Amino acid sequence: EAQVTQNPRYLITVTGKKLTVTCSQNMNHEYMSWYRQDPGLGLRQIYYSMNVEVTDKGDVPEGYKVSRKEKRNFPLILESPSPNQTSLYFCASSLEGMNTEAFFGQGTRLTVV
Amino acid sequence: QQPVQSPQAVILREGEDAVINCSSSKALYSVHWYRQKHGEAPVFLMILLKGGEQKGHEKISASFNEKKQQSSLYLTASQLSYSGTYFCGTVSGGSNYKLTFGKGTLLTVNP
Numbered sequence A: 001e002a003q004v005t006q007n008p009r010y011l012i013t014v015t016g017k018k019l020t021v022t023c024s025q026n027m028n029h030e031y032m033s034w035y036r037q038d039p040g041l042g043l044r045q046i047y048y049s050m051n052v053e054v055t056d057k058g059d060v061p062e063g064y065k066v067s068r069k070e071k072r073n074f075p076l077i078l079e080s081p082s083p084n085q086t087s088l089y090f091c092a093s094s095l096e097g098m099n100t101e102a103f104f105g106q107g108t109r110l111t112v113v
Numbered sequence B: 001q002q003p004v005q006s007p008q009a010v011i012l013r014e015g016e017d018a019v020i021n022c023s024s025s026k027a028l029y030s031v032h033w034y035r036q037k038h039g040e041a042p043v044f045l046m047i048l049l050k051g052g053e054q055k056g057h058e059k060i061s062a063s064f065n066e067k068k069q070q071s072s073l074y075l076t077a078s079q080l081s082y083s084g085t086y087f088c089g090t091v092s093g094g095s096n097y098k099l100t101f102g103k104g105t106l107l108t109v110n111p
Helices: none
Strands: A005-009 A010-013 A019-025 A030-037 A043-051 A054-057 A076-077 A087-094 A100-106 A109-112 B004-006 B009-013 B018-023 B028-036 B043-049 B053-057 B062-066 B070-075 B084-093 B105-110
Touching: A005 A043, A005 B084, A019 A030, A019 A087, A043 A087, A043 B009, A043 B084, A054 B043, B004 B053, B004 B084, B018 B084, B018 B105, B028 B062, B028 B070, B043 B062, B053 B062, B070 B084
Parallel strands: A010 A109, B009 B105
Antiparallel strands: A005 A019, A019 A076, A030 A043, A030 A087, A043 A054, A087 A100, A087 A109, B004 B018, B018 B070, B028 B043, B028 B084, B043 B053, B062 B070, B084 B105
């Protein structure tokens, strides 16, 4: 089954404790991206990757890091989480760029206390 | 800069029609539409590309006015399953990889 898998689905952590949210897709898609969703603000893009070893900032990249060492994986790293990073996070992938349908993971609800 | 969606919310009775609008201040390369049900991931509805090409589900219709940088999503003969939040996403000319979403339109369809 074609899918985008995020882990974990739920995470509660403390301020300053480094964490990684994993994202993996099995569709051989070139393009992957991370979004955060906050009430009333819609989906805001954090980072995106056009292919292996090629990444770029989205609209809200501060406080986040990403890497794309393999085509299928695109982890989101929070080196020192803060409470304002409490949010619902979605990973998405598409075949090529933004001219094709994006498939979203099921989301990761992160709470930073 | 996020595209602007209108209305912010709409309530329908089953069988009624609705239009959701999306506008941008930038020249657009494409417009995307997604629907998200509560607690779930967004699901693809349609892409409208500059030049007139459309990709998406047959039962969904939308328009893209390139000159005005506007798009509209048309929901006809609404069903209960249409309820959810609808997001438009825009790709501006010059950046083929950056998709910027609006804040969403909450659609509620009642029996």
